[in-house]
Amino acid sequence: xxxxxxxxxxxxxxxxxxxxxxxxxxxxxxxxxxxxxxxxxxxxxxxxxxxxxxxxxxxxxxxxxxxxxxxxxxxxxxxxxxxxxxxxxxxxxxxxxxxxxxxxxxxxxxxxxxxxxxxxxxxxxxxxxxxxxxxxxxxxxxxxxxxxxxxxxxxxxxxxxxxxxxxxxxxxxxxxxxxxxxxxxxxxxxxxxxxxxxxxxxxxxxxxxxxxxxxxxxxxxxxxxxxxxxxxxxxxxxxxxxxxxxxxxxxxxxxxxxxxxxxxxxxxxxxxxxxxxxxxxxxxxxxxxxxxxxxxxxxxxxxxxxxxxxxxxxxxxxxxxxxxxxxxxxxxxxxxxxxxxxxxxxxxxxxxxxxxxxxxxxxxxxxxxxxxxxxxxxxxxxxxxxxxxxxxxxxxxxxxxxxxxxxxxxxxxxx
Numbered sequence: 001x002x003x004x005x006x007x008x009x010x011x012x013x014x015x016x017x018x019x020x021x022x023x024x025x026x027x028x029x030x031x032x033x034x035x036x037x038x039x040x041x042x043x044x045x046x047x048x049x050x051x052x053x054x055x056x057x058x059x060x061x062x063x064x065x066x067x068x069x070x071x072x073x074x075x076x077x078x079x080x081x082x083x084x085x086x087x088x089x090x091x092x093x094x095x096x097x098x099x100x101x102x103x104x105x106x107x108x109x110x111x112x113x114x115x116x117x118x119x120x121x122x123x124x125x126x127x128x129x130x131x132x133x134x135x136x137x138x139x140x141x142x143x144x145x146x147x148x149x150x151x152x153x154x155x156x157x158x159x160x161x162x163x164x165x166x167x168x169x170x171x172x173x174x175x176x177x178x179x180x181x182x183x184x185x186x187x188x189x190x191x192x193x194x195x196x197x198x199x200x201x202x203x204x205x206x207x208x209x210x211x212x213x214x215x216x217x218x219x220x221x222x223x224x225x226x227x228x229x230x231x232x233x234x235x236x237x238x239x240x241x242x243x244x245x246x247x248x249x250x251x252x253x254x255x256x257x258x259x260x261x262x263x264x265x266x267x268x269x270x271x272x273x274x275x276x277x278x279x280x281x282x283x284x285x286x287x288x289x290x291x292x293x294x295x296x297x298x299x300x301x302x303x304x305x306x307x308x309x310x311x312x313x314x315x316x317x318x319x320x321x322x323x324x325x326x327x328x329x330x331x332x333x334x335x336x337x338x339x340x341x342x343x344x345x346x347x348x349x350x351x352x353x354x355x356x357x358x359x360x361x362x363x364x365x366x367x368x369x370x371x372x373x374x375x376x377x378x379x380x381x382x383x384x385x386x387x388x389x390x391x392x393x394x395x396x397x398x399x400x401x402x403x404x405x406x407x408x409x410x411x412x413x414x415x
Contacts, residue, residue: 003377028153029084029091031147036085039135047131048075054127055120073103074124081157081185083129091160104168108176117165127157135282168329184214191216194282196378209235210251217256218273218285219248219291220292225268247285258303265301272303275320281320282387290316309393324397327390332381342380345373347398350391 040047051074052067076099084091092100107117125409132150136142187204190196196204221229224309226246230239237250250256252275255264273288284304291304292310305312308326311319331339345359349370352358356374360367377385384390 016037026154027084027088027091028149029081030086030088031149032085032153033136033149033246035139036084036132036136036150037082039139040078040082040132043131043135044075044078047127048078050131051078051124051127055123065173069103069106070120073099077124077161078128078131081132081154084153084157091157092164097164100164100253101168101171104165104170106174107165108172114166114169117169118162121158121162121165125154128158156321180208185240185300188238188247188249188262191238191281192285194239194248194279208238213251213278215252215275216278216281216284217250217252217261218288219250219261219265219273220271220273220288220297221248222269222286225270237413249281258305262301267299268301269296269299270301271297272305272406273302274304274308278321283322287311287316287318287322290314291318309389309396312396320397320400323393324400326340327384327394327397342373342377343398345370346377346394349374350395350398 009163076096080096097413098196129151133142133147150207190204205212223241223246225238226241229248236253236255237248241249241356271288271292273284276284287304291302292309294307294310295302308319312323331342348359348362356367356370359370
């Protein structure tokens, strides 16, 4: 059986003078009672102080200026809400919206995420609703419908404030990211070009949170790997795109160690150059490029450290210089005379396949002197004297040592 309603029950429902069908076409604050503004204004100073005090713990110790900014924002927000009651105006005209955009930007500059600001706005929304409802209740009875309208209006209004704040936060983060990218590109450019005065590089490196780098490891990557390298290595590296490839420059540290790079660069067609001082980065990149020409690139990263001898034999002076510095580093602390004696002996011993008699004859010294020097060399060089690859590299280095070639046999005798 169908129910029939009286015509009077079927009239359009009036909602503060607005039909139900038109409710969705009005602003939430247009449905607020027109006497709300007059009721709220005497309570605004106390409400502003209460909301500032209620949201302050959310921000922690943010500084006096930020506290003043929050106080200004709360004052502007409450006065604007009172002005909106019963109107169809947009929540935030541009000049007012910019107050909250600036507040969001200040949060980003304080390195706080949006969750802090959103928490403060939720607190402010609850306190705004309490202020509005109590203001009305002091002058007249408040209906349930009016409380519902107040809740909807405060919620929608605070949503507008939230949108402005998050817009400011996002703008500032984009600006900071852009400035950070610019600074990182500058560091990469200074390192790749070389020749930068130490103070210039120090200032640029400090700007991206680097100490002045002792050593830098260059990594050659395909150009389409540049974005991933920036994300993967973050603050430990800077990336320069060169059209045909990309160069990742890693500061010394755990992530620049060989084992870490072998794992991180698996499957990325990477060539890892030698770890050299910041002033030698152009040379390190050239050595990596030579390694790529020599050995190619594949699933496993290729390390220039494994190809110094081949590069040196191809006439790459930089490779020979780095190889010499590394292979002869254990002798660097000796007195010049001692160092030359040991190097002459080592070079002769390598050429004569370990024959102490032949070495003694060539250097005009007693075989026991040769034995003494070789024991000393073994203390310094360790297992390198038994490794065929290391011995070949030592012979290659010593063959190009001017002091070794020029040192006469008589000068090599014991002092």
